Amino acid sequence: MKIMGRLELTVLFLLFSIWVAAEGYDPLDPSGNITIQWDIIAWVDNTYEAMVSISNFQQYRHVESPGWKLGWEWRGKEAIWKMTGAEATEQGDCSWFKGSELPHSCEKIPVIVDLLPEPPYHMRVANCCKGGVLSSMTQNPLQYKASFKMKIIKAPLDNNTKHIIPKNFSVGLPGYTCGSPFPVAPSKYSVDGGRRWIQAFLTWEVTCTYSQMRAFRYPTCCVSLSAFYSETILECSRCSCGCQGAGTKCVNPGDSPPTLLFPHGDEEVVPPVVACTQHMCPIRVHWHVKSSYTGYWRVKVTVTNLNFAKNYTSWNIVVQHPNLQSIVQAVNLQYKSLNLYDNRINDTGVFWGNPFYNDILLQSGDDGNVQAELLLKKDPGMFTFKDGWTFPRRLYFDGDECVIPPPDRYPRIPTHDYSTGFSLYYIFLPLIAFTICLLYIRAYVLNVNIIRHRSEQ
Protein backbone atom coordinates (compact mmCIF):
# COMPACT_ATOMS: atom_id res chain seq x y z
CA MET A 1 0.00 0.00 0.00
CA LYS A 2 2.69 2.41 1.06
CA ILE A 3 4.98 1.45 -1.85
CA MET A 4 2.03 1.81 -4.22
CA GLY A 5 1.39 5.33 -2.93
CA ARG A 6 5.00 6.30 -3.40
CA LEU A 7 5.08 4.88 -6.91
CA GLU A 8 1.96 6.78 -7.83
CA LEU A 9 3.48 9.95 -6.47
CA THR A 10 6.61 9.42 -8.53
CA VAL A 11 4.63 8.84 -11.69
CA LEU A 12 2.43 11.88 -11.06
CA PHE A 13 5.49 13.97 -10.34
CA LEU A 14 7.18 12.84 -13.56
CA LEU A 15 4.06 13.45 -15.63
CA PHE A 16 3.69 16.90 -14.15
CA SER A 17 7.32 17.77 -14.87
CA ILE A 18 7.02 16.61 -18.47
CA TRP A 19 3.78 18.51 -18.98
CA VAL A 20 5.30 21.66 -17.52
CA ALA A 21 8.34 21.46 -19.75
CA ALA A 22 6.29 20.78 -22.87
CA GLU A 23 3.85 23.63 -22.33
CA GLY A 24 6.58 26.20 -21.89
CA TYR A 25 4.72 27.41 -18.82
CA ASP A 26 6.75 27.85 -15.68
CA PRO A 27 4.65 27.32 -12.53
CA LEU A 28 7.25 29.13 -10.44
CA ASP A 29 7.10 32.25 -12.64
CA PRO A 30 3.71 32.10 -14.34
CA SER A 31 3.80 35.53 -15.98
CA GLY A 32 7.53 35.55 -16.74
CA ASN A 33 8.28 36.82 -20.23
CA ILE A 34 10.51 39.04 -22.31
CA THR A 35 8.53 41.95 -23.68
CA ILE A 36 9.51 43.95 -26.74
CA GLN A 37 7.96 47.39 -26.80
CA TRP A 38 7.79 49.32 -30.07
CA ASP A 39 6.96 53.02 -29.70
CA ILE A 40 6.44 55.38 -32.62
CA ILE A 41 7.71 58.69 -31.26
CA ALA A 42 7.93 60.92 -34.35
CA TRP A 43 6.46 60.83 -37.80
CA VAL A 44 7.29 63.00 -40.82
CA ASP A 45 6.04 62.02 -44.30
CA ASN A 46 7.65 58.71 -45.12
CA THR A 47 10.07 58.53 -42.21
CA TYR A 48 9.37 57.81 -38.60
CA GLU A 49 11.26 57.28 -35.40
CA ALA A 50 10.80 54.28 -33.18
CA MET A 51 11.99 53.65 -29.67
CA VAL A 52 12.33 49.94 -29.05
CA SER A 53 12.93 48.38 -25.67
CA ILE A 54 13.42 44.83 -24.50
CA SER A 55 12.48 44.08 -20.91
CA ASN A 56 13.21 40.86 -19.11
CA PHE A 57 10.11 40.40 -16.93
CA GLN A 58 11.32 37.09 -15.57
CA GLN A 59 11.89 36.56 -11.88
CA TYR A 60 15.07 34.51 -12.15
CA ARG A 61 15.97 33.77 -15.77
CA HIS A 62 18.57 36.17 -17.10
CA VAL A 63 20.06 36.83 -20.53
CA GLU A 64 23.78 36.33 -20.48
CA SER A 65 26.60 37.21 -22.84
CA PRO A 66 26.66 37.19 -25.89
CA GLY A 67 23.13 38.38 -25.27
CA TRP A 68 19.95 39.11 -27.20
CA LYS A 69 19.79 39.44 -30.98
CA LEU A 70 16.52 41.05 -31.91
CA GLY A 71 15.10 40.14 -35.30
CA TRP A 72 11.92 40.95 -37.26
CA GLU A 73 10.61 41.02 -40.79
CA TRP A 74 9.51 44.27 -42.44
CA ARG A 75 6.09 44.14 -44.04
CA GLY A 76 6.84 46.63 -46.81
CA LYS A 77 9.99 48.08 -48.26
CA GLU A 78 11.58 49.79 -45.28
CA ALA A 79 15.12 50.60 -44.29
CA ILE A 80 16.72 51.62 -41.02
CA TRP A 81 18.20 55.03 -41.73
CA LYS A 82 19.93 55.57 -38.40
CA MET A 83 20.23 53.73 -35.13
CA THR A 84 21.47 54.72 -31.66
CA GLY A 85 21.99 52.42 -28.70
CA ALA A 86 22.27 49.28 -30.83
CA GLU A 87 23.29 48.24 -34.33
CA ALA A 88 22.19 45.98 -37.16
CA THR A 89 24.63 43.16 -37.89
CA GLU A 90 24.35 43.61 -41.69
CA GLN A 91 23.86 46.64 -43.87
CA GLY A 92 22.45 44.49 -46.65
CA ASP A 93 21.59 45.53 -50.17
CA CYS A 94 20.84 49.25 -50.25
CA SER A 95 21.13 49.53 -54.03
CA TRP A 96 17.49 50.61 -54.37
CA PHE A 97 18.33 53.68 -52.34
CA LYS A 98 19.37 56.78 -54.29
CA GLY A 99 21.58 59.21 -52.40
CA SER A 100 25.09 59.92 -51.27
CA GLU A 101 24.46 58.73 -47.73
CA LEU A 102 23.23 55.16 -47.32
CA PRO A 103 20.91 53.76 -44.67
CA HIS A 104 22.22 51.87 -41.62
CA SER A 105 20.53 48.66 -42.78
CA CYS A 106 18.33 47.67 -45.70
CA GLU A 107 17.86 44.03 -44.72
CA LYS A 108 14.35 42.62 -45.08
CA ILE A 109 14.96 40.65 -41.88
CA PRO A 110 17.42 42.76 -39.87
CA VAL A 111 19.21 41.39 -36.80
CA ILE A 112 19.91 43.97 -34.11
CA VAL A 113 22.58 43.53 -31.44
CA ASP A 114 23.26 45.63 -28.39
CA LEU A 115 26.31 47.90 -28.19
CA LEU A 116 29.04 47.06 -25.73
CA PRO A 117 29.06 49.20 -22.56
CA GLU A 118 30.48 52.73 -22.73
CA PRO A 119 30.12 53.51 -26.47
CA PRO A 120 30.86 57.04 -27.81
CA TYR A 121 28.39 59.53 -26.38
CA HIS A 122 26.51 60.19 -29.66
CA MET A 123 25.64 56.48 -29.98
CA ARG A 124 23.89 56.24 -26.62
CA VAL A 125 20.28 56.45 -25.49
CA ALA A 126 18.87 55.93 -22.02
CA ASN A 127 19.00 52.25 -20.88
CA CYS A 128 21.25 51.23 -23.72
CA CYS A 129 24.51 49.47 -24.23
CA LYS A 130 24.76 46.48 -21.95
CA GLY A 131 26.36 44.07 -24.40
CA GLY A 132 23.03 42.24 -24.71
CA VAL A 133 23.01 41.21 -21.07
CA LEU A 134 19.75 41.52 -19.15
CA SER A 135 19.53 40.60 -15.48
CA SER A 136 16.54 38.93 -13.89
CA MET A 137 14.01 41.08 -12.01
CA THR A 138 15.18 39.59 -8.72
CA GLN A 139 18.92 39.82 -9.06
CA ASN A 140 19.25 43.34 -10.40
CA PRO A 141 16.04 45.33 -10.88
CA LEU A 142 18.00 48.14 -12.60
CA GLN A 143 19.47 46.05 -15.40
CA TYR A 144 16.50 44.19 -16.79
CA LYS A 145 15.76 46.58 -19.68
CA ALA A 146 17.56 47.65 -22.85
CA SER A 147 16.49 50.34 -25.32
CA PHE A 148 17.52 51.66 -28.69
CA LYS A 149 16.22 54.29 -31.06
CA MET A 150 15.98 54.18 -34.83
CA LYS A 151 14.83 56.26 -37.74
CA ILE A 152 12.96 54.27 -40.36
CA ILE A 153 12.48 55.30 -43.94
CA LYS A 154 9.70 53.77 -46.02
CA ALA A 155 10.39 53.31 -49.68
CA PRO A 156 7.00 53.61 -51.40
CA LEU A 157 5.01 56.50 -50.03
CA ASP A 158 2.55 54.65 -47.83
CA ASN A 159 0.73 56.03 -44.83
CA ASN A 160 -1.03 52.86 -43.84
CA THR A 161 -0.48 52.77 -40.07
CA LYS A 162 -1.75 49.20 -39.86
CA HIS A 163 1.36 48.01 -41.62
CA ILE A 164 3.89 49.95 -39.65
CA ILE A 165 4.86 47.29 -37.16
CA PRO A 166 6.96 44.50 -38.63
CA LYS A 167 6.09 40.84 -38.11
CA ASN A 168 7.79 37.64 -36.98
CA PHE A 169 9.82 38.96 -34.04
CA SER A 170 12.56 36.90 -32.40
CA VAL A 171 15.03 37.58 -29.59
CA GLY A 172 17.78 35.25 -30.78
CA LEU A 173 17.99 33.31 -27.52
CA PRO A 174 17.58 29.54 -27.26
CA GLY A 175 14.15 28.45 -26.05
CA TYR A 176 12.27 31.73 -26.62
CA THR A 177 9.38 32.18 -29.02
CA CYS A 178 7.65 35.48 -29.64
CA GLY A 179 4.00 36.08 -30.33
CA SER A 180 2.43 38.61 -32.71
CA PRO A 181 2.61 42.33 -31.99
CA PHE A 182 -0.48 43.79 -30.34
CA PRO A 183 -1.35 47.45 -29.75
CA VAL A 184 -1.32 48.77 -26.17
CA ALA A 185 -1.89 52.18 -24.59
CA PRO A 186 0.80 54.61 -25.80
CA SER A 187 3.75 54.64 -23.45
CA LYS A 188 4.77 57.78 -21.62
CA TYR A 189 8.22 59.22 -21.09
CA SER A 190 9.10 61.50 -18.26
CA VAL A 191 10.98 64.69 -19.06
CA ASP A 192 12.16 67.40 -16.72
CA GLY A 193 12.70 64.98 -13.85
CA GLY A 194 9.15 63.64 -13.85
CA ARG A 195 7.43 67.05 -13.90
CA ARG A 196 6.24 66.61 -17.48
CA TRP A 197 5.28 63.51 -19.44
CA ILE A 198 5.38 63.13 -23.17
CA GLN A 199 3.82 60.21 -24.95
CA ALA A 200 4.37 58.03 -27.98
CA PHE A 201 1.96 58.22 -30.94
CA LEU A 202 1.46 54.49 -31.04
CA THR A 203 2.78 51.58 -29.01
CA TRP A 204 2.87 47.88 -29.76
CA GLU A 205 4.11 45.02 -27.65
CA VAL A 206 5.42 41.57 -28.43
CA THR A 207 5.62 38.91 -25.73
CA CYS A 208 8.28 36.22 -25.85
CA THR A 209 8.18 33.19 -23.59
CA TYR A 210 10.68 30.55 -22.65
CA SER A 211 10.46 26.79 -22.83
CA GLN A 212 13.23 24.57 -21.51
CA MET A 213 12.19 21.83 -23.92
CA ARG A 214 12.76 24.14 -26.87
CA ALA A 215 16.09 25.39 -25.51
CA PHE A 216 17.77 22.07 -24.74
CA ARG A 217 17.36 18.51 -25.85
CA TYR A 218 18.32 17.22 -22.40
CA PRO A 219 18.13 18.73 -18.91
CA THR A 220 21.26 20.64 -17.94
CA CYS A 221 21.46 20.03 -14.23
CA CYS A 222 20.75 17.42 -11.59
CA VAL A 223 20.37 17.16 -7.84
CA SER A 224 22.07 14.72 -5.46
CA LEU A 225 20.86 14.24 -1.89
CA SER A 226 22.19 13.18 1.49
CA ALA A 227 21.33 13.64 5.16
CA PHE A 228 23.13 13.29 8.48
CA TYR A 229 20.61 10.66 9.60
CA SER A 230 21.33 8.27 6.74
CA GLU A 231 24.41 6.64 5.27
CA THR A 232 22.89 6.76 1.79
CA ILE A 233 24.25 9.41 -0.54
CA LEU A 234 21.79 9.54 -3.38
CA GLU A 235 23.77 10.43 -6.48
CA CYS A 236 22.21 12.08 -9.52
CA SER A 237 20.20 9.58 -11.54
CA ARG A 238 21.91 7.82 -14.43
CA CYS A 239 21.64 9.63 -17.75
CA SER A 240 19.89 12.64 -16.16
CA CYS A 241 21.36 14.89 -18.85
CA GLY A 242 22.17 12.31 -21.51
CA CYS A 243 24.17 9.12 -21.47
CA GLN A 244 27.88 8.56 -21.77
CA GLY A 245 28.91 7.29 -25.17
CA ALA A 246 25.61 8.19 -26.82
CA GLY A 247 27.21 10.75 -29.10
CA THR A 248 28.04 13.00 -26.15
CA LYS A 249 31.75 13.59 -25.61
CA CYS A 250 33.10 14.02 -22.11
CA VAL A 251 36.38 14.52 -20.30
CA ASN A 252 37.68 11.71 -18.11
CA PRO A 253 39.37 12.52 -14.79
CA GLY A 254 43.05 13.15 -15.39
CA ASP A 255 42.58 14.03 -19.07
CA SER A 256 42.85 17.68 -19.92
CA PRO A 257 39.90 19.09 -21.84
CA PRO A 258 40.49 19.67 -25.56
CA THR A 259 42.75 22.71 -25.70
CA LEU A 260 41.30 23.76 -29.06
CA LEU A 261 38.36 25.16 -27.15
CA PHE A 262 40.40 27.80 -25.42
CA PRO A 263 40.58 30.65 -25.67
CA HIS A 264 37.36 31.67 -27.34
CA GLY A 265 35.82 35.07 -27.91
CA ASP A 266 33.05 36.48 -25.71
CA GLU A 267 30.67 36.43 -28.66
CA GLU A 268 30.83 32.70 -29.19
CA VAL A 269 28.46 30.23 -27.65
CA VAL A 270 30.56 27.21 -26.74
CA PRO A 271 28.84 23.84 -26.42
CA PRO A 272 29.34 22.30 -22.97
CA VAL A 273 32.38 20.05 -22.42
CA VAL A 274 31.41 18.05 -19.38
CA ALA A 275 33.32 15.77 -17.06
CA CYS A 276 32.43 12.11 -17.58
CA THR A 277 29.89 11.11 -14.97
CA GLN A 278 27.00 8.70 -14.90
CA HIS A 279 24.60 11.66 -15.11
CA MET A 280 26.54 13.79 -17.68
CA CYS A 281 25.15 17.07 -16.36
CA PRO A 282 27.16 20.27 -16.64
CA ILE A 283 25.79 21.37 -13.24
CA ARG A 284 25.20 19.32 -10.10
CA VAL A 285 23.53 20.69 -6.98
CA HIS A 286 24.06 18.71 -3.80
CA TRP A 287 21.53 19.15 -1.00
CA HIS A 288 22.81 17.85 2.34
CA VAL A 289 20.62 17.95 5.44
CA LYS A 290 23.50 18.80 7.74
CA SER A 291 22.19 19.18 11.27
CA SER A 292 19.15 19.48 13.43
CA TYR A 293 18.69 21.61 16.52
CA THR A 294 15.72 21.94 18.83
CA GLY A 295 13.99 24.63 16.79
CA TYR A 296 16.08 24.84 13.65
CA TRP A 297 17.72 22.73 10.97
CA ARG A 298 20.56 23.35 8.61
CA VAL A 299 21.14 22.46 4.97
CA LYS A 300 24.42 22.60 3.10
CA VAL A 301 24.07 23.34 -0.61
CA THR A 302 26.97 22.76 -3.00
CA VAL A 303 26.69 23.85 -6.62
CA THR A 304 29.35 22.19 -8.77
CA ASN A 305 30.26 23.20 -12.31
CA LEU A 306 31.25 20.14 -14.34
CA ASN A 307 31.45 22.12 -17.57
CA PHE A 308 35.01 22.91 -18.69
CA ALA A 309 33.82 25.41 -21.29
CA LYS A 310 31.87 27.86 -19.19
CA ASN A 311 31.99 30.21 -16.23
CA TYR A 312 28.40 30.86 -15.12
CA THR A 313 28.12 34.60 -14.46
CA SER A 314 25.31 35.86 -12.18
CA TRP A 315 24.21 32.26 -11.64
CA ASN A 316 21.23 31.49 -9.44
CA ILE A 317 19.23 28.62 -8.08
CA VAL A 318 15.53 28.54 -7.38
CA VAL A 319 14.37 26.21 -4.64
CA GLN A 320 10.88 25.13 -3.75
CA HIS A 321 10.53 23.68 -0.27
CA PRO A 322 7.65 24.15 2.19
CA ASN A 323 10.03 25.26 4.96
CA LEU A 324 11.46 28.17 2.95
CA GLN A 325 8.64 30.29 4.35
CA SER A 326 10.64 30.20 7.59
CA ILE A 327 14.16 30.60 6.31
CA VAL A 328 16.29 32.41 8.87
CA GLN A 329 19.63 32.77 7.17
CA ALA A 330 21.44 31.98 3.92
CA VAL A 331 25.19 31.86 4.52
CA ASN A 332 27.31 32.91 1.47
CA LEU A 333 24.27 33.59 -0.71
CA GLN A 334 21.67 36.26 -1.24
CA TYR A 335 18.05 35.24 -0.93
CA LYS A 336 14.70 36.54 -2.06
CA SER A 337 11.35 34.88 -1.61
CA LEU A 338 9.30 34.68 -4.82
CA ASN A 339 5.91 35.21 -3.14
CA LEU A 340 3.92 33.42 -5.79
CA TYR A 341 0.23 33.92 -6.49
CA ASP A 342 -0.20 37.30 -4.81
CA ASN A 343 1.94 36.41 -1.81
CA ARG A 344 -0.28 33.51 -0.85
CA ILE A 345 2.56 31.01 -1.27
CA ASN A 346 6.12 31.75 -0.25
CA ASP A 347 7.65 28.31 -0.34
CA THR A 348 9.89 29.27 -3.27
CA GLY A 349 12.91 31.48 -3.34
CA VAL A 350 15.88 32.52 -5.44
CA PHE A 351 19.44 32.22 -4.16
CA TRP A 352 22.34 33.90 -5.90
CA GLY A 353 25.99 34.71 -5.31
CA ASN A 354 27.49 37.79 -3.70
CA PRO A 355 29.11 40.22 -6.17
CA PHE A 356 32.89 39.92 -6.39
CA TYR A 357 32.82 36.88 -4.11
CA ASN A 358 30.88 33.96 -5.53
CA ASP A 359 28.62 35.39 -8.23
CA ILE A 360 30.67 33.62 -10.91
CA LEU A 361 30.59 29.85 -10.83
CA LEU A 362 33.97 29.03 -12.35
CA GLN A 363 34.59 26.34 -14.94
CA SER A 364 35.07 22.72 -13.85
CA GLY A 365 38.09 22.20 -11.65
CA ASP A 366 39.23 22.84 -8.09
CA ASP A 367 37.43 26.20 -7.87
CA GLY A 368 34.40 25.15 -9.88
CA ASN A 369 31.96 25.07 -7.01
CA VAL A 370 30.09 27.26 -4.56
CA GLN A 371 29.17 26.11 -1.07
CA ALA A 372 26.53 27.66 1.08
CA GLU A 373 24.34 26.89 4.08
CA LEU A 374 20.71 27.57 4.84
CA LEU A 375 19.33 27.81 8.34
CA LEU A 376 15.62 27.11 8.60
CA LYS A 377 13.20 27.34 11.49
CA LYS A 378 11.22 24.16 12.07
CA ASP A 379 7.55 24.93 11.51
CA PRO A 380 5.58 23.05 14.15
CA GLY A 381 3.00 20.74 12.63
CA MET A 382 4.91 20.62 9.37
CA PHE A 383 8.51 19.70 10.04
CA THR A 384 9.43 16.03 9.80
CA PHE A 385 12.39 13.89 8.81
CA LYS A 386 9.97 11.36 7.32
CA ASP A 387 9.48 10.63 3.63
CA GLY A 388 12.21 12.95 2.40
CA TRP A 389 10.33 16.04 3.58
CA THR A 390 13.66 17.80 4.11
CA PHE A 391 14.59 17.55 0.43
CA PRO A 392 13.63 20.19 -2.16
CA ARG A 393 10.43 19.74 -4.18
CA ARG A 394 11.85 21.55 -7.19
CA LEU A 395 15.21 23.05 -7.98
CA TYR A 396 16.26 25.22 -10.94
CA PHE A 397 19.71 26.33 -11.96
CA ASP A 398 19.79 29.54 -14.06
CA GLY A 399 16.11 29.09 -14.82
CA ASP A 400 16.24 25.48 -15.98
CA GLU A 401 14.72 22.69 -13.96
CA CYS A 402 17.17 20.18 -12.50
CA VAL A 403 16.50 16.44 -12.42
CA ILE A 404 15.79 15.29 -8.86
CA PRO A 405 16.09 11.53 -8.22
CA PRO A 406 12.77 9.72 -7.63
CA PRO A 407 11.39 9.99 -4.08
CA ASP A 408 11.46 6.21 -3.48
CA ARG A 409 15.26 6.33 -3.42
CA TYR A 410 15.57 9.20 -0.93
CA PRO A 411 17.88 8.69 2.06
CA ARG A 412 15.72 7.69 5.03
CA ILE A 413 15.94 7.40 8.77
CA PRO A 414 17.04 3.81 9.60
CA THR A 415 13.81 3.04 11.54
CA HIS A 416 10.49 4.71 10.94
CA ASP A 417 9.09 5.53 14.36
CA TYR A 418 10.58 8.83 15.40
CA SER A 419 9.88 11.79 13.26
CA THR A 420 9.24 15.13 14.86
CA GLY A 421 10.72 13.96 18.14
CA PHE A 422 13.90 13.00 16.36
CA SER A 423 16.10 15.78 17.68
CA LEU A 424 14.67 15.33 21.16
CA TYR A 425 15.34 11.65 20.82
CA TYR A 426 18.96 12.35 20.04
CA ILE A 427 19.26 14.61 23.08
CA PHE A 428 17.42 12.26 25.41
CA LEU A 429 19.08 9.01 24.36
CA PRO A 430 22.52 9.90 25.76
CA LEU A 431 20.82 11.41 28.83
CA ILE A 432 18.91 8.20 29.49
CA ALA A 433 22.03 6.13 28.87
CA PHE A 434 23.97 8.35 31.23
CA THR A 435 21.29 8.10 33.92
CA ILE A 436 21.21 4.31 33.60
CA CYS A 437 25.00 4.24 33.91
CA LEU A 438 24.82 6.41 37.02
CA LEU A 439 22.18 4.12 38.53
CA TYR A 440 24.33 1.09 37.77
CA ILE A 441 27.40 2.68 39.33
CA ARG A 442 25.35 3.70 42.33
CA ALA A 443 23.95 0.21 42.65
CA TYR A 444 27.44 -1.23 42.25
CA VAL A 445 28.91 1.07 44.90
CA LEU A 446 26.01 0.30 47.23
CA ASN A 447 26.49 -3.41 46.59
CA VAL A 448 30.21 -3.22 47.28
CA ASN A 449 29.49 -1.28 50.46
CA ILE A 450 26.94 -3.82 51.56
CA ILE A 451 29.35 -6.70 50.83
CA ARG A 452 32.15 -4.85 52.63
CA HIS A 453 29.77 -4.16 55.49
CA ARG A 454 28.79 -7.83 55.66
CA SER A 455 32.39 -9.07 55.49
CA GLU A 456 33.35 -6.59 58.22
CA GLN A 457 30.64 -7.96 60.42
Ligand SMILES: *[C@@H]1O[C@H](CO)[C@@H](O)[C@H](O)[C@H]1NC(C)=O
Ligand atom coordinates in the same frame (compact mmCIF):
# COMPACT_ATOMS: atom_id res chain seq x y z
C1 LIG B 1 4.60 39.72 -19.33
O1 LIG B 1 5.14 40.28 -18.14
C2 LIG B 1 4.49 41.44 -17.68
C3 LIG B 1 5.26 41.94 -16.48
O2 LIG B 1 5.36 40.97 -15.48
C4 LIG B 1 3.04 41.12 -17.34
O3 LIG B 1 2.38 42.30 -16.93
C5 LIG B 1 2.37 40.55 -18.56
O4 LIG B 1 1.06 40.13 -18.22
C6 LIG B 1 3.13 39.35 -19.08
N1 LIG B 1 2.54 38.87 -20.29
C7 LIG B 1 2.16 37.61 -20.44
C8 LIG B 1 1.54 37.27 -21.75
O5 LIG B 1 2.30 36.77 -19.57
Ligand SMILES: *[C@@H]1O[C@H](CO)[C@@H](O)[C@H](O)[C@H]1NC(C)=O
Ligand atom coordinates in the same frame (compact mmCIF):
# COMPACT_ATOMS: atom_id res chain seq x y z
C1 LIG C 1 -2.88 58.93 -46.46
O1 LIG C 1 -4.16 58.30 -46.37
C2 LIG C 1 -5.25 59.12 -46.63
C3 LIG C 1 -6.53 58.34 -46.43
O2 LIG C 1 -6.37 57.30 -45.61
C4 LIG C 1 -5.16 59.67 -48.09
O3 LIG C 1 -6.22 60.56 -48.33
C5 LIG C 1 -3.85 60.37 -48.26
O4 LIG C 1 -3.70 60.79 -49.61
C6 LIG C 1 -2.69 59.48 -47.88
N1 LIG C 1 -1.44 60.21 -47.94
C7 LIG C 1 -0.39 59.79 -48.62
C8 LIG C 1 0.79 60.65 -48.57
O5 LIG C 1 -0.38 58.70 -49.20
Ligand SMILES: *[C@@H]1O[C@H](CO)[C@@H](O)[C@H](O)[C@H]1NC(C)=O
Ligand atom coordinates in the same frame (compact mmCIF):
# COMPACT_ATOMS: atom_id res chain seq x y z
C1 LIG D 1 10.03 33.80 -38.81
O1 LIG D 1 11.44 33.84 -38.55
C2 LIG D 1 12.05 32.58 -38.44
C3 LIG D 1 13.51 32.79 -38.09
O2 LIG D 1 13.87 34.12 -38.05
C4 LIG D 1 11.87 31.81 -39.73
O3 LIG D 1 12.46 30.53 -39.59
C5 LIG D 1 10.40 31.68 -40.04
O4 LIG D 1 10.23 31.05 -41.28
C6 LIG D 1 9.75 33.03 -40.08
N1 LIG D 1 8.31 32.89 -40.23
C7 LIG D 1 7.62 33.54 -41.10
C8 LIG D 1 6.15 33.28 -41.10
O5 LIG D 1 8.13 34.33 -41.87
Ligand SMILES: *[C@@H]1O[C@H](CO)[C@@H](O)[C@H](O)[C@H]1NC(C)=O
Ligand atom coordinates in the same frame (compact mmCIF):
# COMPACT_ATOMS: atom_id res chain seq x y z
C1 LIG E 1 36.77 31.35 -16.41
O1 LIG E 1 37.34 32.32 -15.56
C2 LIG E 1 38.72 32.08 -15.28
C3 LIG E 1 39.18 33.10 -14.24
O2 LIG E 1 38.63 34.35 -14.49
C4 LIG E 1 39.53 32.15 -16.57
O3 LIG E 1 40.88 31.87 -16.30
C5 LIG E 1 38.96 31.10 -17.54
O4 LIG E 1 39.62 31.18 -18.78
C6 LIG E 1 37.47 31.30 -17.76
N1 LIG E 1 36.96 30.17 -18.52
C7 LIG E 1 36.15 30.29 -19.56
C8 LIG E 1 35.73 29.03 -20.22
O5 LIG E 1 35.78 31.38 -19.99
Ligand SMILES: *[C@@H]1O[C@H](CO)[C@@H](O)[C@H](O)[C@H]1NC(C)=O
Ligand atom coordinates in the same frame (compact mmCIF):
# COMPACT_ATOMS: atom_id res chain seq x y z
C1 LIG F 1 6.04 33.75 4.35
O1 LIG F 1 4.71 34.07 4.69
C2 LIG F 1 4.46 34.00 6.10
C3 LIG F 1 2.99 34.27 6.34
O2 LIG F 1 2.30 34.61 5.19
C4 LIG F 1 5.35 35.05 6.82
O3 LIG F 1 5.15 34.95 8.21
C5 LIG F 1 6.80 34.75 6.50
O4 LIG F 1 7.63 35.75 7.07
C6 LIG F 1 7.03 34.71 5.00
N1 LIG F 1 8.39 34.28 4.77
C7 LIG F 1 9.20 34.83 3.87
C8 LIG F 1 10.58 34.26 3.79
O5 LIG F 1 8.85 35.75 3.17
